[in-house]
Amino acid sequence: MTAxxxxxxxxxxxxxxxxxxxxxxxxxxxSLLTQTWIFAIVAMSLDFLIxxxxxxxFSQAALFGVGAYAVAIGATRFHVxxxxxxxxxxxxxxxxxxAIFGLVALRxxxxxxxxxxxxxxxxxxxxxxxxxxxxxxxxGITGIVRPAVGPFDVSxxxxxxxxxxxxxxFSLLLLMLIVRSPFGLVLKGVRETPRRMRALGYNVWLxxxxxxxxxxxxxxxxxxxxxxxNQFVGPVALSLDQSTQILIMVILGGIGTLYGQLLxxxxxxxxxxxxxxxxQRWEMVLGVVYFIVVMYAPGGLVVLVPRLxxxxxxxRAAAEEP
Amino acid sequence: MNxxxxxxxxxxxxxxxSLSVLEDVSIAIRAGxxxxxxxPNGAGxxxxxxIVAGELPCTRGSVRFLGRDVTRLSAHARARRGLARTFQxxxxxxxxxxxxxxxxxxxxxxxxRFAMLAPRGRYRARDEEARALLDRxxxxxxxxxxxxxxxxxxxxxxxxxxxxxxxxxxxxxxEPTAGLAPADVSLVTEMLERERGGVTMVLIEHDMGVVFDxxxxxxxxxxxxxxxxxxxxxIRGDAQVQEIYLGGKL
Numbered sequence: 231m232t233a234x235x236x237x238x239x240x241x242x243x244x245x246x247x248x249x250x251x252x253x254x255x256x257x258x259x260x261s262l263l264t265q266t267w268i269f270a271i272v273a274m275s276l277d278f279l280i281x282x283x284x285x286x287x288f289s290q291a292a293l294f295g296v297g298a299y300a301v302a303i304g305a306t307r308f309h310v311x312x313x314x315x316x317x318x319x320x321x322x323x324x325x326x327x328x329a330i331f332g333l334v335a336l337r338x339x340x341x342x343x344x345x346x347x348x349x350x351x352x353x354x355x356x357x358x359x360x361x362x363x364x365x366x367x368x369x370g371i372t373g374i375v376r377p378a379v380g381p382f383d384v385s386x387x388x389x390x391x392x393x394x395x396x397x398x399x400f401s402l403l404l405l406m407l408i409v410r411s412p413f414g415l416v417l418k419g420v421r422e423t424p425r426r427m428r429a430l431g432y433n434v435w436l437x438x439x440x441x442x443x444x445x446x447x448x449x450x451x452x453x454x455x456x457x458x459x460n461q462f463v464g465p466v467a468l469s470l471d472q473s474t475q476i477l478i479m480v481i482l483g484g485i486g487t488l489y490g491q492l493l494x495x496x497x498x499x500x501x502x503x504x505x506x507x508x509x510q511r512w513e514m515v516l517g518v519v520y521f522i523v524v525m526y527a528p529g530g531l532v533v534l535v536p537r538l539x540x541x542x543x544x545x546r547a548a549a550e551e552p
Numbered sequence: 553m554n555x556x557x558x559x560x561x562x563x564x565x566x567x568x569x570s571l572s573v574l575e576d577v578s579i580a581i582r583a584g585x586x587x588x589x590x591x592p593n594g595a596g597x598x599x600x601x602x603i604v605a606g607e608l609p610c611t612r613g614s615v616r617f618l619g620r621d622v623t624r625l626s627a628h629a630r631a632r633r634g635l636a637r638t639f640q641x642x643x644x645x646x647x648x649x650x651x652x653x654x655x656x657x658x659x660x661x662x663x664x665r666f667a668m669l670a671p672r673g674r675y676r677a678r679d680e681e682a683r684a685l686l687d688r689x690x691x692x693x694x695x696x697x698x699x700x701x702x703x704x705x706x707x708x709x710x711x712x713x714x715x716x717x718x719x720x721x722x723x724x725x726x727e728p729t730a731g732l733a734p735a736d737v738s739l740v741t742e743m744l745e746r747e748r749g750g751v752t753m754v755l756i757e758h759d760m761g762v763v764f765d766x767x768x769x770x771x772x773x774x775x776x777x778x779x780x781x782x783x784x785x786x787i788r789g790d791a792q793v794q795e796i797y798l799g800g801k802l
Contacts, residue, residue: 431631
């Protein structure tokens, strides 16, 4: 795709995203799209680790969930409800959690790292599930109210849709900036060949640690938005299932693409909601979709777009030949 | 350096369980020296490099670099002090472009490596520096291709170029010409020749032609021990060395 075409696609996407709630789309779908923005943020945060740093982190849901629980606990126990303090609280909670996770999990690499992050996610889930006095246990915490964003009331679905979209766009731009920076190049070096990075004088551990912490800020932000979206937080939000689902979004969308995560989140959110109305076995269908993507588009669905575009152009060019 | 050696190994031993790979190795290399390490497969040459570079801890002994004890320093900390190395098997960043590979080596010691809120395009000077280096080996045409797409000979040159880009005080070269076609071997030899008088160099090599062209001093390792160490000409004529390493002919 040419640079100009890319800009046209981005602008068209932006206009559609901004107009959708005004076009008479049913509220149900507006709220599913809101969910899509939220999950796209956490999926991008994971893609930042997997696709750019080479760390497959299974504790992303824990960070997401910690952000969400921070909102709930802050609101119900400490009366922290204003917009900016809550966002800051959620992000800081997730970042601190990741800072501790990193100290433990980064003692190992590869498969060892994956297993450590699974264990860490389970620990946080166990806390949420069993520390009833703080987390409400299985019942979770209800009674979270969306605050006003400056002069805007976002208690209605449409208003909240815009909040989540704005955060998604901001996160995407910020992450794209980071991966294109000199620091981003270092992360890619760590992903490719840690041994050479050490020989060049890079403290590989430190860069992995920083990447985990940066990633956690976005996961925590998504968690905050999720808590406001549902106005409820339960242990499911930080289950290992949730971590796996985020990973599936990343693989469906395309590892190392960032913007592909929007597609991944869209598919998982819409499939889970639409199909669960039809069948309880919707996860089986997701499994089939996942299988097909891994088999036929291992680079993710988003890489199919330029390929289809090229084929379309090829066909058109062929038709124009005399 | 007040007469202190650039690199000094004192009684370095390495055991893997009951297997002794290095046995009481003591070597001192002066600044500006070009030293070759030869020995049959399994003599412990690469293990020695890994210990000097900080990738492996030694079981006993100490490593001093530029007058400081670095025995307990990590690999990256030693690299920051001016120690660079290449690898026997090409160890580059395959999916990054040639320029990006070199930039990674160049920015390793600059604060720029932590800059995360400005695109790399802002650091045009760094790219120019990388291009200039690439120009020296005549690979400018490949600047923007991923390293993976390069031929083996080109990759081996980039392997060395990365280490040179670190502007090291000591350069460890682990079989730089391994697996190269004769034409490419001479390219690598020329590249190392050009650095003569500059960087201190330690070279592991099986190709005696390259060794004779590049080094002035030769160390022979056998079963983890230094069996000969001296000027190239002396070692060349050493009967014991010819016996164990060259099977009696040279």
